[in-house]
Amino acid sequence: MLGVLLMVVPLVGAVAIALSPSRAAKGIALVATLAGLGIAILAAIDFSDWGTGGWGLEYNLPLLPAMGISLALGADSVSMLLMLLTTLLMPLAILGSWTAVSDRLREYYGWLLLLSTAMIGVFLARDLLVFYICFEFTLVPMYFLIAIYGSTNRAWASLKFFIYTFLGSLFALAGFLYVAWANAEHAGAWSFAIPDLVHFASTGLTTGEQGWILLALMAGFAVKIPLFPVHTWLPLAHTEAPTAGSVLLAGVLLKLGTYGLFRFVLPMVPAAVVEWAPFMGVLAIIGILYAALICWVQTDVKKLVAYSSVSHLGFCVLGLLALNPLGLQGSVLYMINHGLSTGALFFLIGMMYERYHTRDMGTIGGLGSKMPVWSFFMVFFVLASVGLPGLNGFVSEFLCLLGTFAAGGTGAYPGVLGPWFAAAAALGMVFAAMYLLLMVGKIVFGSLREPSGVHSDLPADLNAREILVLVPLAIGCVVLGVQPDFVMHAIEGSIADTLASYPTAVTDATEILVGRGGMP
């Protein structure tokens, strides 16, 4: 019952905002999202299947029994964690853009709440149609948020964002429908329940079919992640999006792609994944190094952090493709950690933008002396995303790389990547240090440079509200950095289930690709 409640509360909030005067919009939005967070925590507490891979928050409302479509919701530990991340980021996003937006308030908060419903819908969906509809619906609010509240050429950015992602996900829809159809042929009755389709796809389909479905699903999810060649919409969308939009885009929307990989691609088409994993791995590595070098030469801070997201998510994908528990643990942790640290970075950039209305590192710098609290948080979160041990970035990055390294055919899950993949990706760690420290060196340290004649009614350094936004994220980073154990044990079960179909599929496939036991 809680699952539906989680999705309904933001809707109710949106309706309330629509009915109330625009002054009250902010308050209602905050209340709604805090209520959402409360429910999420409540759900987490009484969720009994931490670590066992079981499913909680079950809810099933048959919508179209003939076609086997029903509003089926449910969450295992991974979906629960990602949903918690979403419900945590929502109130912070609203609090973060308290003074950022002044006109069309109701619309702004209305769209944010709808976005929250869609995101939670994606993570809780147990029915393919519900998943796809929510996956698509996330585009609409984000489009309006960027198109209306963005900065200079927002129209072009939002249009490209929407069409690019939408086109990609159409291919994914084709893939899903083919699986559903094949399942109906095989089983006689139509069913869109994810467990049935996953079970059927992994066993019933030939490798050729799986290959095509993999291509289709990857078209949809690769655009969302974003993976290397199809990432060009992200920097545009980020630089134009308002603060709350950027935070949610980086914090949660990018995770839809990787969650899609985790929930659909890996379990559904194991043989094809094994066959294509090296190729996708190479794409991820190119993404890491390519985006890192681009970050290094950026002058616009937000574009730099956007490209850094491309680079970081390359690690996450690499972890998934390692096809062993270490890699998957690393990538699921990465989804959460990246959400926290990059979300915070976007908040900080937003706060700087509100005060100086510029993001160009050339015209602004040396804020350390003028804004010490802001600088402390900036350095803290930069180090979290650089992957300083003791903070959350390191744990996930380390596990992803270790997983990729070990995926050379030694453990019980002989993967198809190997040491050379991990070594190339590890270079990304050095590049990450280079571009992030360069950015911190320019903005925080050095002599103070301020754009002339910029007035902002916000105090020079952070006020209580802004600190309140950043503190939970900082605590999250530290706790996940020092004590990742409780999360890792929590998701052990669902990772084992995802990899359930791999030892067998892998052994025969790897015969072709990798000599037994030897390093590639």
Added chain:
Amino acid sequence: MTPILTFIPKLSMSAPAVPVSDAIISPNLSWAGLILLLPLVSLVLCGLCAAMRVKSKLPAVITAASLAGAFVTSVFLYLNYEPPGEVIPLLDWMNLTWGEGRFESFTANFSLYIDSLSLLWIMFVTGLGTLITIYASEYMEPDLGKGYSRFFAGVSVFLFAMAALVLSDNLLMLYLGWEGVGFASYWLIGYYFERPAAVAAAKKAFIVNRIGDLGLALAIYLIWTTFGTVQYDELSTIFAAGSMNPEFEGWTTSAIPFLLMLAAFGKSAQLPLYVWLPDAMEGPTPVSALIHAATMVTAGIYLIARTYQFFLLEPVSLHVIAWVGGLTALLAATIGMAQHDIKRIMAYSTVSQLGYMFLGLGVLTTYGAAYHVFTHAFFKALLFLTCGAIMHGFAGQLDLRKISGLRHMKGWRITAWTMLIGCLALAGFPLTSGFFSKDAILAEAFVTQGPGFEILGWMAIFTAGLTAYYTFRVWFRVCAGPASFEPGDEQHDDHGGAFHPHAPRFAINMVLVLLAVGSLVAAVPYFMSNQADDRLVGGWVADMVHDSPARGGIPGFSETHAVHAIADSHEAAAHAGEAAHPTLFGMDPHAAMYWISGTVGIVGLLLAAWLHLWRRSAADAIKAWLYSQFWIAWLPRAMERKWYVDEFYHAVIRAPLWILGHIFYVFDRFIIDGVCVDGIARIPRGVARWLQPLQAGAVQSLAVVMAGGAAIILLLMALFMQFGWFGGQV
């Protein structure tokens, strides 16, 4: 020299050479966690002081107290320590098991591994930390209100990270300490963040260290994929089971030592990656003393000592270490000679001395390296602090040509004389601590057989001479000669009138004296009797190193097995009996080394005295002559320009990457985005424009289109009726 002094009771324990593997898991020693906890507490408190903008010296007191506490704890830990060492679990960090197989679990927790090697390190780290914090409390006074607590927070973070590095029981926690120390040095080098040079130096330090960390990370992955564990005790059990283990073949076991070496060179500023250390002098002097002379830079040596068994698997790696160490020592010494900034000279001397330590590791005398680390920590910290005192007193003046005759000035006598002691030790003057520790290394260079170790030995001796020269060049320039000075550029409080240097007060003087005594006393452990094993020579430090995985490098053990292939386990080879001792000039190499390095040291000293004390003009004349001779002019210029290494790196690595970045960015924006994505977007519009004329509105064109369409359909139907589908008869 028979061991003379046996006064420390603890050393009288005698225990068989028990393999280190079965360390006792003793949770009751969890109070040892204090060493880690105290710096953390002081970090938090200093953070609060920074938040509350505390104006007093409270942060310094907090940090000093916590470090002293840590030092006392480590001493206690040392006092009731049994040889095989204990594992003290503190806190869970990462342990994953997804199967029962060897490679299906990964555990890495916050737990301490107390054995003699880590105890040796932690004691001098915390000890020096405390002294330097006291020194810094006075040195940092000008920044009392502004960055004082931020500085001491940085020092606490550094100590926490160093402790974690040294005491960790698995490679991952070592990695945590490793990066933590790198971050702390970034924090402290960039302390004066208004100065762009400091910010650039901090960034450079962190990135070069990060390259080293990359090596360590890859090593850890390789170790886990090959051995299935990253815990020291489990690793040593694998090694104890002898080298005939399925995991040992394959390219991984030979790659691991080279990756570990890359990490050590990054952190301990050796040849390829030393460029960050001289720039790190931008940070405040206590930082240079603590981090870039005594503690952090020795982490590389600790890492290699701790993982020495991997190196023993691959003899080639040891030869590489020896040669890199030797070359770095020589290179740094040559650069050191040509510099004018005394802190930079000390920095290059540190690089050079570290080269010695690596040479020691390379020539299988981990004891020599460890002992040199021990002594070097004292006298190098002392030299840095004296330079700090001078800089503090003369308003930032560091150029040795601008200050001279310090010993005649009132209030500077302690600084001058302590500096002399430091210089003597650094130059390896006979009977000083530096002398004994350097000789232990130099002698072994001649004892151990390896490719070109002879040449390496003579090169090291020549470098020792250069070291003596440039050390006393500083001392004679600054302390001896007529008393004269020019104030530096940091005239922050010139209250009118001529600027008169303010001599260091009690805190700095007290620390300088203590350190001077320390560097003298550091010679004593060499003379202590060796308890661990009668064949041992090298006193207390040898005992400490003996009980650790670095045992392979103890003199008396070393010369046999390194040479043979690792066919039989190195335990057996050690007891097989002594091969013939190679002799040097007919004497035992150690004894011979006393005389040779002694004379070389004195020669260097006299040369420096002649050029920089009695006949300063002669020094300038020689320099002018060198510059005038075209065929030799390049040499001094290159030495002064630090052999153009920075420019080389910039040209070979930084510039190409920067250009590549721009190329990628342009490629990303125009090719992928512009051509592919927007290109595809333009296709529909293009097709629409092509079809547009059909809708031009003229009646007849519409009619033509309509009729044409109908005609085509009818015709196709008719033709298909007649000719059937594609020629097949209907």
Added chain:
Amino acid sequence: MDPILPYIATAVGAIGLLIVLSARTAPVRGVGGLIGLAGLAWLFVLAGSLPDGIQDAVEEGFFLVFALMAVASAVQMISQRRPVYAALFFVLVVLSVCGVLVMLEAFFMAFALVIVYAGAILITYMFVLMLAQQATDTEHIGEIPQYDRESRDPRAAVLVAAMFMATVVAAAFTGLGDLTPAGDAQARLQADAALLRSLPKQVERLAAKSNGFTLNTDLASSLRVEGDELVLAGTNADGGAATILLSSPGNTSHVGWSLVASFPASLELAGVILLMAMFGAVVLARRQVEHAEQELAEAIGAGRGGYGESQEVDE
């Protein structure tokens, strides 16, 4: 006969037509015309080789003459610069079509066509042509307006026309085979009998013409075909069974009978159509007064309702 030949003939005809349409000078048009007609003739020859060949050379000859005359005048019609000549040529087309109809034994329709088409419709066209051709000022009299001199680019038009022709050719050469012909005279008589049976009043009128003959009620049995004659059984004045001979109806009566028998409703409808056309023409052609350009734009812009409410403006 290679199946592709008719299409080549069509192509030749199309090229001819193209030359005629796009040529400037008369002789070239002539040559084009000849080529077109040659193509058509070739087609006719090819058609001749279809099953049952040509039954009656004379009849086919006449048919051929009328056909070629029709096509030639049609070509002239569309290529004539002056619209009036085009209309006149159309009259020629109608006449030759009537000739063809005569050859197809549709005599009534032939003459109906001449009367209605050539007579009425073409005259209306001539009238409107005369009305719309007034030269704006005196010195332009006789000059052909630009839109008549050059036709629109004929290539596309001829191509579409050729495609339609090809379709018809395809149908003609392949499709006709499986159409069932009307059958022989006997079948035709039976058809006439069936037709007469469906018109009882007509049969009574015929019967009444032969004196003293009364019809027995059941037409189905009494009206029969014997030999090649149509026979009606009944009783004559003196009560004996007698049969009278019905002549098979001529073309006109056939048309009339089938019109009344099978298309009564359509007949009424045709009338309504003509009525509506008359009303339309009257409403549309009401005397409209010149509008100034600006009022016109405003009228269109304001969109005030239909075309009808225009104000009277004095001359």
Added chain:
Amino acid sequence: MSLLASEAFSQASLAHAILLSGALLSIGIAGFLSRRNLIVMFLCTELMFQAVIVAMVAFGRWYWDFSGQVFVIFILTVAAAEAALALALVVLLYRRRSTLDAEVWTELRE
């Protein structure tokens, strides 16, 4: 008594008639699509009517079913109605722009 009732109406002669009607139709279409004078265009439609009439009668004769010819009557009515209305419209168009050129009317464009 049919005066010239020829016994058989062969498929070839039917083909001739059909070809004639096809020729007339295509010439009509060519004319309609190429001539720019509105009235001549409508004349071409009349020509197409002629083609249809020929085809109708030919098939009527082939089947010996007089509905073909009956239908010709209806074609005539339609042709007449069409002529009347079309010419009325042409007159209106002429009055509007005082020209019969079809190219003038391009307001239909979007």
